[in-house]
Amino acid sequence: MALLTFKGGVHPPEHKELSNRIPIRDATVPKQVVIPLQQHIGAPTKCLVEIGQEVKKGEVIGEPTGFVSAPVHASVSGKVVAIKDVPNAMGRMVPSVIIENDGKEEWTQLEDHPDYMKLSPEKLREKIQKAGIVGMGGAAFPTHVKLSPPKEKPIDIVIINGAECEPYLTADHRVMVENPKEVIEGLKIIMKILGVQKGYVGIENNKPDAIEKMKEAASGEPNIEVVALQVKYPQGAEKMLIKAITDREVPAGGLPMDVGVVVQNVGTAFAIYEACRYGKPLIERVVTVTGLGVSSPGNLRARIGTPVGDLINECGGFSNGPMKVILGGPMMGFAQFTLDVPVTKGTSGVLVLSEKEYVPSEKYGPCIRCGRCIDVCPMGLMPSMLSILSEKEFFEDTKEYNLFDCFECGTCTYVCPSKRPIVQLIRLAKSLVKR
Amino acid sequence: MAVAKKQQELVVTVSPHIRSEETVSKIMWTVSISLMPAFIMGVYYFGPKALLVTALCIVSALFSEWLVEKMAGREITISDGSAFLTGLLLGMNMPASAPFYIPLISSFVAVAITKQLFGGLGYNIFNPALVGRAFALITWPRAMTTWIEPTAAFVGMDAKTTATPLGILKEEGMHKLLEVFGDKMSLYTQLLVGHKAGSLGEVSVIAILIGAAFLLYKRYITWHIPVSYLATVAVIAWVFGGKEGLFTGDPLVHLLSGGLMLGAWYMATDYVTCPSVRKGQIVFGIGCGFLTMLIRLKAGYPEGVMFAILLMNCFTPLIDRNLKSKVFGARKEAGK
Numbered sequence: 001m002a003l004l005t006f007k008g009g010v011h012p013p014e015h016k017e018l019s020n021r022i023p024i025r026d027a028t029v030p031k032q033v034v035i036p037l038q039q040h041i042g043a044p045t046k047c048l049v050e051i052g053q054e055v056k057k058g059e060v061i062g063e064p065t066g067f068v069s070a071p072v073h074a075s076v077s078g079k080v081v082a083i084k085d086v087p088n089a090m091g092r093m094v095p096s097v098i099i100e101n102d103g104k105e106e107w108t109q110l111e112d113h114p115d116y117m118k119l120s121p122e123k124l125r126e127k128i129q130k131a132g133i134v135g136m137g138g139a140a141f142p143t144h145v146k147l148s149p150p151k152e153k154p155i156d157i158v159i160i161n162g163a164e165c166e167p168y169l170t171a172d173h174r175v176m177v178e179n180p181k182e183v184i185e186g187l188k189i190i191m192k193i194l195g196v197q198k199g200y201v202g203i204e205n206n207k208p209d210a211i212e213k214m215k216e217a218a219s220g221e222p223n224i225e226v227v228a229l230q231v232k233y234p235q236g237a238e239k240m241l242i243k244a245i246t247d248r249e250v251p252a253g254g255l256p257m258d259v260g261v262v263v264q265n266v267g268t269a270f271a272i273y274e275a276c277r278y279g280k281p282l283i284e285r286v287v288t289v290t291g292l293g294v295s296s297p298g299n300l301r302a303r304i305g306t307p308v309g310d311l312i313n314e315c316g317g318f319s320n321g322p323m324k325v326i327l328g329g330p331m332m333g334f335a336q337f338t339l340d341v342p343v344t345k346g347t348s349g350v351l352v353l354s355e356k357e358y359v360p361s362e363k364y365g366p367c368i369r370c371g372r373c374i375d376v377c378p379m380g381l382m383p384s385m386l387s388i389l390s391e392k393e394f395f396e397d398t399k400e401y402n403l404f405d406c407f408e409c410g411t412c413t414y415v416c417p418s419k420r421p422i423v424q425l426i427r428l429a430k431s432l433v434k435r
Numbered sequence: 436m437a438v439a440k441k442q443q444e445l446v447v448t449v450s451p452h453i454r455s456e457e458t459v460s461k462i463m464w465t466v467s468i469s470l471m472p473a474f475i476m477g478v479y480y481f482g483p484k485a486l487l488v489t490a491l492c493i494v495s496a497l498f499s500e501w502l503v504e505k506m507a508g509r510e511i512t513i514s515d516g517s518a519f520l521t522g523l524l525l526g527m528n529m530p531a532s533a534p535f536y537i538p539l540i541s542s543f544v545a546v547a548i549t550k551q552l553f554g555g556l557g558y559n560i561f562n563p564a565l566v567g568r569a570f571a572l573i574t575w576p577r578a579m580t581t582w583i584e585p586t587a588a589f590v591g592m593d594a595k596t597t598a599t600p601l602g603i604l605k606e607e608g609m610h611k612l613l614e615v616f617g618d619k620m621s622l623y624t625q626l627l628v629g630h631k632a633g634s635l636g637e638v639s640v641i642a643i644l645i646g647a648a649f650l651l652y653k654r655y656i657t658w659h660i661p662v663s664y665l666a667t668v669a670v671i672a673w674v675f676g677g678k679e680g681l682f683t684g685d686p687l688v689h690l691l692s693g694g695l696m697l698g699a700w701y702m703a704t705d706y707v708t709c710p711s712v713r714k715g716q717i718v719f720g721i722g723c724g725f726l727t728m729l730i731r732l733k734a735g736y737p738e739g740v741m742f743a744i745l746l747m748n749c750f751t752p753l754i755d756r757n758l759k760s761k762v763f764g765a766r767k768e769a770g771k
Contacts, residue, residue: 007763012453167453239763252764324446335447351452358446359454365515366557368459371711379763384711385755402762410451417457418557424449 003205004244005230008378010411012167012233012331014206019290019297020170024178026301027287027314031101033075033305034086035061036094039344040134041141042068049097053080056108058281060132061097070142070345071132074099075283075303077106087341089327089334096342099305111279121193124276128193131275132282132345137161137172137236137265138328140346143272146262147193153257155194159245160187162203162210162266163229163236166329169349171286172266174299176203176210179270180217186269187224189276194262199224200245206231233331234409238263240378252405267348282345289315293322293352302343308350309339320354327351331410365418373412373422379405383412383422390425398429406430459556462655463516467523469646470701474527476629476639480585481531485635488538489526492567495542496522503551517556518546524564524701527636528694528741529571532583532596541571561748562708565741572741582632599632600692605737608678609685626691637697647700659716660709660723661699665690667724675732695727698740708748715758722747 045062062072129144295316500518545567629639676684730739
């Protein structure tokens with residue numbers, strides 16, 4: 001059977017072999033955690049603690065200030081030693097709470113629910129909201145908001161995103177192999193909340209062990225189907241995933257809910273299960289530490305707030321002449337200037353590119369209009385024209401070429417033989433054009 | 436390695452952080468290599484003169500590129516292969532008997548004027564090699580339409596001049612063509628292999644197709660322009676090409692003759708001067724085919740490939756603007 005997919009896309013070298021067979025292990029809990037008070041898209045949180053205050057593990061330290069927001073919890077027990085601005089993965093300064101770990105690992109009171117499936121949808125949603133769960137694939141959009149679609153947008157399909165289409169990353173892969181039951185339970189909770197009868201798990205075909213485990217875990221669930229997807233970037237982009245699995249096209253400028261679909265990442269589904277079953281807030285996540293620039297790549301379950309430098313050290317430190325440290329994958333991740341930046345809810349990987357993998361990208365040539373970017377653009381745009389217009393500062397004209405439909409996946413820039421910084425030129429235009 | 440120590444040296448750039456291995460110069464050199472079978476066949480049929488004409492074109496192309504870039508204070512890009520490719524293509528579009536100054540001057544027109552003065556690689560409106568050839572044809576009409584007979588023998592004797600198959604077809608008709616080449620089978624075979632008069636790189640259709648197949652396999656070109664171009668030529672040749680009325684033309688003679696194959700696979704597919712969206716490429720190919728046949732059947736020249744492609748080059752921006760790619764999830768506008 002032909003594998004499901006979308007039109008366009010590319011297949012960069014995967015490099016998943018560096019870490020896809022290495023079981024998840026717990027990262028050493030750091031002496032000090034740095035917890036940004038905003039780790040999600042939406043309103044920031046209000047700080048609830050003061051310097052000197054003792055906090056327990058799982059205690060709320062940042063309270064949401066709106067509906068589109070998510071609480072932030074202490075990931076260790078200990079004392080608040082500072083509240084200050086620290087750079088996040090995007091290089092922006094974010095107010096953060098710094099907690100000195102007392103090593104006691106003392107939990108705050110958690111609400112255990114062995115019979116969680118008997119809870120009402122409202123109650124389940126509330127537990128997810130309280131646990132501070134956000135999309136863990138990278139976008140970090142508050143999950144309870146996605147699970148509260150307006151009445152006029154009926155949802156009939158839920159998809160768990162196990163594509164993990166970014167090269168190198170294997171965190172979701174390992175979660176599916178090691179915790180398939182929990183991921184399926186997470187999916188069932190989402191389906192219950194939304195009153196949906198049909199659930200899918202979409203997995204790229206380069207993870208046969210994950211597909212097998214997930215199929216096994218879903219074998220008793222007639223409403224849940226595990227589907228294999230073609231290995232192609234950006235297969236895990238929501239719109240592409242929905243197209244591949246349901247053949248529904250999210251309208252330009254629209255959201256998945258416009259076609260009756262809600263997509264959640266594998267890690268998010270796992271966190272949802274833990275929140276509903278044990279009342280556990282989102283204070284840790286699986287992070288792939290990989291790339292030829294790190295001695296022994298692996299998949300670590302790290303506390304939120306762990307500095308990425310600690311994770312690199314834990315994986316044997318640098319090797320092969322490290323050139324770039326990237327949070328996220330190589331296609332959409334952010335290069336870091338400091339290793340003090342903490343792991344947050346949206347950190348899927350720490351990628352260290354070595355001299356061997358590093359490509360300098362300062363020098364580029366004119367567009368030769370070869371059309372490769374047009375062929376691969378998953379959104380059907382003309383990145384060549386967008387880049388030329390932006391380069392020549394005809395910013396307003398970029399709107400005619402559907403500027404705002406670009407979700408900056410970087411596929412065009414990957415294939416460009418002139419090595420043009422197409423995505424960056426598009427970002428520039430977006431920031432200068434009024435919608 | 437200690438983590439803290441290294442931090443100072445980290446490179447910070449925007450995503451994506453990996454790039455494909457494709458480069459402009461790799462494309463240009465690969466296309467040049469794919470032209471070798473056709474070029475070698477040209478040298479085989481027309482001797483060292485073919486080699487000389489092409490070499491002069493290439494040298495002049497590289498020099499022109501260097502000169503303008505030097506004068507304009509731009510980066511010297513002669514190693515990217517694009518000027519080499521233009522020179523090679525122009526040489527292959529010349530009769531092997533062209534006197535030395537024609538390749539030198541027309542290659543300068545191709546690279547210095549058509550390409551560099553419009554802003555260099557990526558900015559030219561017209562296919563540089565074809566402008567060079569058009570310039571030569573208009574400036575030296577006799578030299579550019581004097582064809583020597585293919586000999587295959589590497590001997591110093593002066594080859595006889597003769598007419599191209601399309602010239603014969605235009606002036607005297609199909610019966611004369613059959614008289615010259617024997618029967619129909621032998622005509623097609625010789626047209627295919629390349630034993631005919633013509634520009635030195637266009638004669639061997641089979642060699643051109645080998646190169647084109649390689650480019651298709653490498654995905655450096657796609658079928659859209661060549662196939663729509665050739666199909667249009669075939670249909671028009673069949674319907675209007677015969678002397679005995681509609682539907683009596685011989686499409687194969689038209690497909691296998693003149694510069695059509697070289698033009699359809701190598702000149703019309705020039706990235707810079709053809710549309711970049713697939714449906715636009717099909718329109719472009721059909722336009723090229725229509726204009727080629729209009730010239731071949733109704734205009735003063737026996738061959739129309741060059742002017743057809745150059746005319747369609749003018750329409751490229753218009754086609755690209757009006758036939759944009761289909762945006763994912765684009766809403767259908769009401770009433771359309």
